[in-house]
Amino acid sequence: MSIEKPAALVTGGSRGIGAAIVQKLLARGIPVVILDREAPAEQTDARFVRCDLTDLAATKAALAEIAATNAILWLVNNAGIAAPASLEETTIEDFDKVVAINLRACILSAQAALPAMKAAGKGRIVTISSRAALGKELRTAYSATKAGVIGLTRTWALELAPHGITVNAIGPGPIETELFKSANPHNSPRTQAIIRGVPVQRLGQPEDIAHAADFFLSDGASFVTGQVLYVCGGMTVGVAPI
Template identity: 35%
Template structure:
């Protein structure tokens, strides 16, 4: 089987870095994209330490033009993109009535429009090659809501329905489109968010049946499955990886 190429957004740290390393262990070439090139280069270095192949590419998912340039750069390295992992995300926890339009716009631009942009640019490449796996990272907040995350939940809910629609449209091309909905995970982003609400990690841990936050590897392992040929007959699905916090 030819070596597959995975384009991972927000791959400079946290969950995106772990996803990159996990897929690299499956002998995939990784296009490590991020707005922070120092972080992206560090992820590439770690892939190289595993004996894998990776390239750092700047990509601001909020800009369609930036995504187009990133895809062009990626194709210059590898000439193909087989797997798209839409991992880039951002949030700010606060009561909806205290939130500001500028925050809404940023959350929607990164979490919803970012995935629309990458799908718009990369799906045609997959159709042309006759192979493709898209794994969108949503959130369980997009399924059941989450206090302090109204707009984020709305954006992630949009990703879940985007996934289902694209899965229907791409099925004729034999392209799988699936979604992972993580629960609270112990990532740098979560640690930053936690500063807005002291004690949030402890409260969530108590509410999770497994009594721990997700590790980035928990999410990465789910991505690995959807990126593999073992999931070839699965499309349009949303998999919660939440330790039982939600059971939908």
């Protein structure tokens, strides 16, 4: 394993929050590999590797190829899907798909990155959770997996701290991505109700999450690990435990 070509790996980095994080990393001069099902929506200097993260064999192969050509010293587990449904309407097929992307891919990506991180004696892992981890209606699969991400974060933080590797999570509130806007038109009563429920009275932007990730991924965050930062405009105040 060579560490001569260090790079960051961002899953789901082609659009939305992931794309904003990719730009932050590139701005710091860090080479980036995007692992995503779809190509980046905009021109980027990042390397793109196409992969459907629900396909176990394809995911393992893609990660092995990336790890063989780059030392992954920064990992952002951003890829995720929601499959919103009530408990009665949640299917096991949908649940398994959400688990594959929101949890299994995190584990596989971290396992692929660890050899280089351990060899370098340092590393940064950031995983995107959600305020839905605290509970949200119509989100059986999503809230379960996003809460699971927090469990992974805390466990890995303890296991990997002796190797100089930090592990942290970010819990976004409602973020105005293209996916969000397609499901929540700006002038719809539902969207306006969401905005009224945010103490700062606006939706978050992908860059808001990217700023938080940029801190966790920096050298200056070496004494911060096992933490969950809710970037939610104040929505979790009074809900998240101290």
